[in-house]
Amino acid sequence: MPRAAYDLIRRRIDGKPATFARIVCRSCAAHAECRVDARPPPETIAKTFEREGWSVDRRNANRCFCPDCHPSRKGTLPVTMPATLTTPAPMPSPKLLRQVFAMLEDRFNPETGAFQDGWSDARIARETGASPIFVTKTREDAFGVLRVDPDVAALRRSIDDLLSQLSALSAKVDDLDKRRRP
Known part of the structure; x- marks a missing residue:
């Protein structure tokens, strides 16, 4: 059965619960989010993404494309897609999960919602070999959202x-000025 x-x-924003809708492009794995009511009608969410240029099939996530990959803009529909985008991503190994979690514990402050200097989801992904999407989702689920733009x-x-x-x-200027005056 296709996924919605x-x-x-x-998520919690400023201590209050908030609901977001996230759509993922089948072609390039880009994603977009919009804030929604707790139980929004599916048509409303789809129209919101369509206004942003997304091609949305309301019943099948395998037919959703970002504005850059939108089939009508490319002139042809994609014939085949890589298997990694059409099948669910495999669950990371426990060792990788521990590495990502340890790095997030050391380098992300949930109270301020910010990383230490020079650190980001992308850098943790590079250091551990995990996907950036996995690192971001793990951080959001376990530690919270970014409240400070990197x-x-x-x-x-x-x-x-x-x-x-x-x-x-x-x-130094003050020191030089003192030396110059007798």
Whole structure:
């Protein structure tokens, strides 16, 4: 029996429960999410994704495509797809699951919803050999969602570094100014 076009995901945002619909492209595995009511009508969710350019078959997830892979935009329907996208992903080994979980425990702070400097789901996936989607889902299910955008966190670190450099330069200028005056 085909899987529905989307999955409902429940998360807590600012301590309150929220429901999201997630759709995955059959061709490239890209995904999109939208926040929905607790029990939305399927037509409403499908129309939301269709407005964003997705091709949605409301009853069969194997016929859902992102805007980049949309068959009508490519001119032809895909004939065959890799088996990895049409069959469910295998469950990761217990060893891999432990590695991912340990790295998330060490490098993700659930209270702030942020990773340590330089860490992300993608980096943990590279370090462990797990898929980025698996790492993201594990983090969301076990530790919570990102509340701080990694790019914003990187910008804040850069600003802090620049401010400390500015402070050091200001101290040097003051020191040179004192030496110059008798």
